[in-house]
Amino acid sequence: MRILVMGGTWFLGKSIVEEALQRGWDVTTFNRGRSGQDVPGVRALHGDRTEEADLNRLAAQGPWDTVIDTSSSELPPRDVRLAAQALRDAASRWVHVSTVSVYAGWPHQTLTEASEVLECPSDADASFGYTGADGSPTKYGFQKAGGERAVTEAFGERAVFLRPGVILGPGEYVGRLPWWLSRASRGGSVLAPAPADRRIQPVDVRDVAAFAVDQAAASSAGAFNVAHPEGMSFGDFLAACLAVTETDGRPVWVEPDVLVEHGVRQWTELPLWRTHAGVWSVDVGRAVAAGLRCRPLIETIADTWAWLRADGRPVDHPRWAEHGLAAEKEAKILAALASDS
Ligand SMILES: NC(=O)c1ccc[n+]([C@@H]2O[C@H](COP(=O)([O-])OP(=O)(O)OC[C@H]3O[C@@H](n4cnc5c(N)ncnc54)[C@H](OP(=O)(O)O)[C@@H]3O)[C@@H](O)[C@H]2O)c1
Known part of the structure; x- marks a missing residue:
């Protein structure tokens, strides 16, 4: 397998890289070279994913079997769209790390992948969305929902969305x-x-990473909630x-x-x-059936x-x-x- 990890230098992205290398895969990473260190053994490419010229330079280094996107936590949908469009012909598949916050009912209701998702256009900028008075919904949730939509527009059935709740483990920078x-x-x-x-x-970062890497090589489509069963x-x-x-x-x-x-x-x-x-109260039955294993x-x-x-x-x-x-x-x-x- 030949994969491109967007990010790949810290926490989840780093853990995904380590897991893929352990499986003997060919791993390229793409980041600006600001957070963390490139993991030894990867082909490390540097650039800003919000810049079209950098993305075109990156696309020319393909093709890849799968892109795993771990670097869009703070990017608006329009930037996710820029990357997905630039790489649509350079990769067969896109595994997108999203969040449980995309659900309109989180954190009030029990959620399955069929639960309603917040509405956000794929070309929205960072101003789209709002955080409700009691902390729900969140602007982050709207933005990530728009990011999912942007990836769907570029990759369709070739896209998978992982929706973790809280991720913990070695390297956690949230605190x-x-x-x-x-x-x-x-x-x-x-x-x-x-x-x-x-x-x-909460779920261990290494278990999310293993599941993301499994999904890179799978033929699944759609969304998976990811939390400790x-x-x-x-x-x-x-x-x-x-x-x-x-x-x-x-x-x-x-x-x-x-x-x-x-x-x-x-x-x-x-x-x-x-x-x-x-x-x-997040239902993870679909992910467990697809191989999610949590320590x-x-x-x-x-x-x-x-x-x-x-x-x-x-x-x-x-x-x-x-x-x-x-x-x-x-x-x-x-x-x-x-x-x-
Ligand atoms: N932590 C949690 O509990 C949690 C829960 C649910 C979902 N998630 C999701 O999990 C994903 C991974 O989160 P994370 O905290 O591990 O990583 P992150 O903060 O989303 O991404 C950091 C990585 O992205 C790179 N990056 C950031 N901006 C970039 C840009 N403009 N161009 C190129 N590379 C860029 C960084 O390297 P440089 O700075 O060197 O560029 C670094 O490698 C995110 O999508 C997040 O929304 C996290």
């Missing part, structure tokens, strides 16, 4: 699991979002963070309305905590801790700073709760 691990490592009373038995279903409870998640960091931390489970009353922001201040009913999340937690201790932060990223609850705010809330009881 969700890294924050919980660093919080656990400080020990003491840890403010925790009740109920402890609430199921979460079984998931784990928040209680087990936090227990695993405390166990791998080997501290004396003890969760203090606090009801959601009390956390909200104390001004704790869902999703960012306490990463992975969100009260919306459908946030962790136990405890392995993701342990390997991310090992990575953090060995490498620390791979790159500076603005999203890292958005995540986590300040130690002083947590201490103040815990003290207020203790004095109430």
